[in-house]
Amino acid sequence: MQWLSIQCKKTSQSFLCSFSCSSRQDPPILELKVWGRRFSNPVGLSAGFDKNAEAVEGLLGLGFCFVEVGSVTPVPQEGNPKPRIFRLRNEGAIINRCGFNSEGIVAVAKRLGAQHGKRKLETSSSSSLTEDDVAGPGILGVNLGKNKTSEDATADYVQGLHTLSQYAD
Numbered sequence: 001m002q003w004l005s006i007q008c009k010k011t012s013q014s015f016l017c018s019f020s021c022s023s024r025q026d027p028p029i030l031e032l033k034v035w036g037r038r039f040s041n042p043v044g045l046s047a048g049f050d051k052n053a054e055a056v057e058g059l060l061g062l063g064f065c066f067v068e069v070g071s072v073t074p075v076p077q078e079g080n081p082k083p084r085i086f087r088l089r090n091e092g093a094i095i096n097r098c099g100f101n102s103e104g105i106v107a108v109a110k111r112l113g114a115q116h117g118k119r120k121l122e123t124s125s126s127s128s129l130t131e132d133d134v135a136g137p138g139i140l141g142v143n144l145g146k147n148k149t150s151e152d153a154t155a156d157y158v159q160g161l162h163t164l165s166q167y168a169d
Contacts, residue, residue, distance in 0.1 A: 026065075037139065037169075041065045047143035052103045053111040060138035066169075067138060069108065071145030074159045076104035100145040105163045112140075112167035142168040 030041040044066035045059055053069040060067055079101030086095040102108075144160035146153040 026063075039065045039139065040137075044068070044139075047071055047141070048098075051101065053108045053115070056112070056115050056140060060140075065138055066141060068141035068143050069112075070143030071100045071102065072105055072108045072142060072160060072164065073100050073102040073145045073147045074105050074150075074156050075147050076107070077102055077147055077149075099148065102145065105160055108142075109163050109167070112142075112164065139169045140167065 026040040032039050032042060041063070043064060045064045045068065047068040047070045050056065050059060050067065050069050051071065053072075056067055056069060077100065080097050080099035084097045084099065086097070087093075088095065142160075142164045144157050144164070146156035150156050
């Protein structure tokens with residue numbers, strides 16, 4: 001029997017939630033291999049939900065095979081002015097103009113270093129990693145963005161790559 005635990009903590013700006021499920025393994029029939037990477041199941045969470053890497057472990061614990069954080073910008077920035085989500089009822093559509101609201105690379109690197117980097121160290125110290133191995137359950141991706149006021153988009157992406165690639169699978 002599986003169980004789910006949800007814990008939420010009120011902060012000054014939002015709620016931080018952590019989720020955990022009882023340990024479980026995906027049935028082998030769900031496994032697939034894409035670009036040399038083993039996925040335990042075909043369900044993942046793309047960038048936009050956990051923009052600042054606040055819930056990586058909990059989301060992986062819920063059973064997502066991969067979680068992508070971000071978009072992460074070099075310098076913290078607000079998103080676009082509100083309202084930024086528009087519902088088109090007649091068309092059955094939603095327009096998202098949130099922008100890249102981000103706490104920035106430094107804040108995200110600190111969180112990933114505490115969460116995911118720790119798992120990498122634990123995994124690599126117990127055995128040598130192969131290309132099929134990942135740090136702990138699930139795969140972590142990091143989506144990089146440029147700052148809205150950036151003069152050099154390439155430099156923004158390079159900075160993100162150099163700072164955050166050590167934490168991504």
